Amino acid sequence: MRGPLGAVLERYPSSDGTTENEGIIRHNRKCRDVAFLVIFIAFWVAMIVNSSFGFNQGNPLRLTYGLDYKGNVCGDKHAHPGLHQLELKYWLNPNQVYQSGMKDSKFELSNARSICLLDCPTPLEDSLSWVCDYPEPEGDIHLSMDDWIDRNYDYYELLSPEMRNASLQLQGPCYPVIFPSVNVYWSCQFIARASNASLRHWKQMGGVDINEDIVIDKSIRSFINSRSSVIKRYMADIGKAWPVLIVCGGLLPLFLSVVWLLMIRHFVVAMPWITVALFNILMITVTMFYYLKAGWIGNDAITPIIGDHDPYIHVFGRELNHLRAAAILMTFVMVLSVLTSIAVIRRILMGTSVLKVAAKVIGEVQALIFFPIIPYSILAIFYMFWTSAALHLFSSGRVVQNNCNTNCCAYDLVLKKVNCDRCCGYSIRYTPHIAVAIFFHLFGCYWATKFFISCSSTVIAGSVASYYWTRGETSPEIPILPVFASMKRLVRYSLGSVALGSLIVSFVESIRFILDSFRRKLKVADTTPDSWLGKIGYHTSQGCLRCIEWTIKSVNQNAYIMIAITGKSFCRASAIATELIMNNILRIERVNVIGDVILFLGKLFVSLSSAVLGFLVLDTHKYSSGHNKLSSPLFPVLVCWALGYVVATLFFAVVEMSIDTLILSYCQDSDEHQGTAQFAPLLLVETLDDQNDTQRLTQ
Numbered sequence: 211m212r213g214p215l216g217a218v219l220e221r222y223p224s225s226d227g228t229t230e231n232e233g234i235i236r237h238n239r240k241c242r243d244v245a246f247l248v249i250f251i252a253f254w255v256a257m258i259v260n261s262s263f264g265f266n267q268g269n270p271l272r273l274t275y276g277l278d279y280k281g282n283v284c285g286d287k288h289a290h291p292g293l294h295q296l297e298l299k300y301w302l303n304p305n306q307v308y309q310s311g312m313k314d315s316k317f318e319l320s321n322a323r324s325i326c327l328l329d330c331p332t333p334l335e336d337s338l339s340w341v342c343d344y345p346e347p348e349g350d351i352h353l354s355m356d357d358w359i360d361r362n363y364d365y366y367e368l369l370s371p372e373m374r375n376a377s378l379q380l381q382g383p384c385y386p387v388i389f390p391s392v393n394v395y396w397s398c399q400f401i402a403r404a405s406n407a408s409l410r411h412w413k414q415m416g417g418v419d420i421n422e423d424i425v426i427d428k429s430i431r432s433f434i435n436s437r438s439s440v441i442k443r444y445m446a447d448i449g450k451a452w453p454v455l456i457v458c459g460g461l462l463p464l465f466l467s468v469v470w471l472l473m474i475r476h477f478v479v480a481m482p483w484i485t486v487a488l489f490n491i492l493m494i495t496v497t498m499f500y501y502l503k504a505g506w507i508g509n510d511a512i513t514p515i516i517g518d519h520d521p522y523i524h525v526f527g528r529e530l531n532h533l534r535a536a537a538i539l540m541t542f543v544m545v546l547s548v549l550t551s552i553a554v555i556r557r558i559l560m561g562t563s564v565l566k567v568a569a570k571v572i573g574e575v576q577a578l579i580f581f582p583i584i585p586y587s588i589l590a591i592f593y594m595f596w597t598s599a600a601l602h603l604f605s606s607g608r609v610v611q612n613n614c615n616t617n618c619c620a621y622d623l624v625l626k627k628v629n630c631d632r633c634c635g636y637s638i639r640y641t642p643h644i645a646v647a648i649f650f651h652l653f654g655c656y657w658a659t660k661f662f663i664s665c666s667s668t669v670i671a672g673s674v675a676s677y678y679w680t681r682g683e684t685s686p687e688i689p690i691l692p693v694f695a696s697m698k699r700l701v702r703y704s705l706g707s708v709a710l711g712s713l714i715v716s717f718v719e720s721i722r723f724i725l726d727s728f729r730r731k732l733k734v735a736d737t738t739p740d741s742w743l744g745k746i747g748y749h750t751s752q753g754c755l756r757c758i759e760w761t762i763k764s765v766n767q768n769a770y771i772m773i774a775i776t777g778k779s780f781c782r783a784s785a786i787a788t789e790l791i792m793n794n795i796l797r798i799e800r801v802n803v804i805g806d807v808i809l810f811l812g813k814l815f816v817s818l819s820s821a822v823l824g825f826l827v828l829d830t831h832k833y834s835s836g837h838n839k840l841s842s843p844l845f846p847v848l849v850c851w852a853l854g855y856v857v858a859t860l861f862f863a864v865v866e867m868s869i870d871t872l873i874l875s876y877c878q879d880s881d882e883h884q885g886t887a888q889f890a891p892l893l894l895v896e897t898l899d900d901q902n903d904t905q906r907l908t909q
Contacts, residue, residue, distance in 0.1 A: 304426060
């Protein structure tokens with residue numbers, strides 16, 4: 211049986227200016243879990259070293275644009291020659307593209323001769339158009355890059371007879387434009403149907419046979435849609451959409467969260483109903499929006515633009531199917547949300563009483579409303595640095611020339627002859643340590659986020675505990691002292707404990723993610739256990755892991771409260787919190803569940819509002835064409851949602867931690883005083899519906 215613990219808090223000046231020297235509770239704090247604080251600091255040093263490697267070796271342009279046959283990144287103004295604004299990769303030799311798509315061919319598309327252009331060339335009807343290689347000042351073609359672009363990449367008329375003969379053999383330096391091409395993810399995707407007029411002109415000039423087949427289409431499409439290419443494009447989308455992330459993922463949730471806290475302070479009775487109503491309205495609006503985009507309400511935005519008979523309607527048809535699947539999913543979520551709201555209407559009244567207590571505390575300690583701006587600012591700076599480092603890490607592979615044994619001869623303007631040496635293309639090679647560095651970087655982001663959120667929660671818990679254990683006797687002229695005192699205690703004594711708690715949650719989440727990924731791979735490969743016993747064990751293990759994760763999260767939050775109150779280490783505070791919860795489980799669950807539901811709906815409303823606004827902005831012309839064109843708004847919208855949820859968690863923790871701290875403080879107060887809380891405010895006692903304490907405090 212443990213003895214009384216109490217909270218380690220200062221006495222604050224009363225309204226008349228006097229200060230009581232005798233504190234209600236003992237001051238016996240000391241630094242806890244110092245080893246884990248040292249580990250956290252070492253981890254940050256490793257993060258900085260890891261990021262410096264990315265800044266030194268990476269080039270974010272590689273995530274978006276391809277490489278030409280010289281190993282230059284398209285769009286790189288520092289390349290040789292300078293490729294500023296020449297962002298589209300174009301394969302010059304259509305027969306090489308065709309050969310790379312053959313199943314029994316060893317020729318790869320990365321070895322096909324490619325250059326960077328301003329736009330994708332199209333065949334002419336009355337003559338044959340050409341796309342020629344980069345002009346070389348050292349060769350016979352004395353053109354600048356600007357002149358080459360102004361001539362629409364065509365200097366065939368300037369070629370010598372030898373060069374023209376090589377060009378008719380598809381060995382350059384000029385190549386015919388036989389197939390139409392379109393810009394698909396900054397690569398010129400060939401359309402399998404050749405231009406009849408251009409092909410006729412080509413044959414009349416004595417050009418070699420050019421293969422026409424759907425293979426020429428599939429080869430480039432499979433190259434563009436490879437898993438590594440998709441991941442790179444998604445990361446590049448983050449770099450292009452950074453203004454939207456700042457506004458929709460950072461500033462908008464900040465504004466909505468502060469407004470919500472101010473309203474919960476002044477309109478506490480109405481806020482649960484307002485929160486539920488706004489959440490349901492948002493769910494209905496998002497669902498109707500998906501129905502519009504999918505074409506189930508009105509006409510979809512895809513078919514009228516490209517036409518039903520366009521050979522590339524399948525490229526957008528896949529996106530349309532995704533939109534329709536999302537519309538069906540949102541329909542189920544919307545129906546579930548509305549039905550759940552109707553079912554908990556009667557319980558919302560009980561949740562309102564809990565929120566009243568939290569609102570009273572926020573009104574007394576007014577600095578709590580704006581305190582989350584401090585961790586918000588720290589996280590904002592951290593996220594900007596982390597995102598920039600992540601873009602460089604994801605693009606930090608080495609550009610190396612491929613080792614190929616294929617015949618890919620081409621005319622060399624410098625050597626002035628057809629050259630069959632060093633004709634292999636270039637690729638970006640990623641070493642295993644880069645994958646480890648990326649995983650380390652991702653884990654560092656998650657741990658740092660959990661750490662700063664946990665620090666914020668601990669400061670809030672300490673401030674609310676000050677209010678509780680001093681019976682709200684802090685001076686109204688100095689409503690910020692509890693917050694600063696709580697911050698001081700956190701920095702001086704408890705950073706190690708917070709580092710340990712955030713590390714545990716981050717580690718468990720990472721293990722769960724790895725196991726889920728492994729389980730999905732087994733499911734795709736149809737290697738799940740066949741026996742009923744194996745299936746039971748397979749699925750039970752996942753359920754147990756999720757239960758462990760939920761338990762650790764729950765214990766974590768309550769542990770931070772007990773750290774703020776008692777100053778104990780993380781493990782000891784977790785044990786105290788667990789014992790208090792188990793001894794008062796009915797009392798806590800009766801008043802806390804609905805309050806948590808209201809807060810969760812509020813977080814979802816803020817984060818989903820950020821995601822919806824982000825999608826509307828990214829769906830505009832600015833981000834659907836030109837230099838800022840996104841491959842897909844999906845990933846930036848998900849990042850907006852995640853950032854919005856983190857910001858909402860920081861600010862909503864003011865109410866959430868206030869409720870949990872008051873309840874645990876009440877339970878501890880009752881436990882230390884033989885079942886009768888000595889320091890509980892009357893409103894809290896009425897909320898917890900303890901008739902004996904109510905009568906005692908009334909008397």
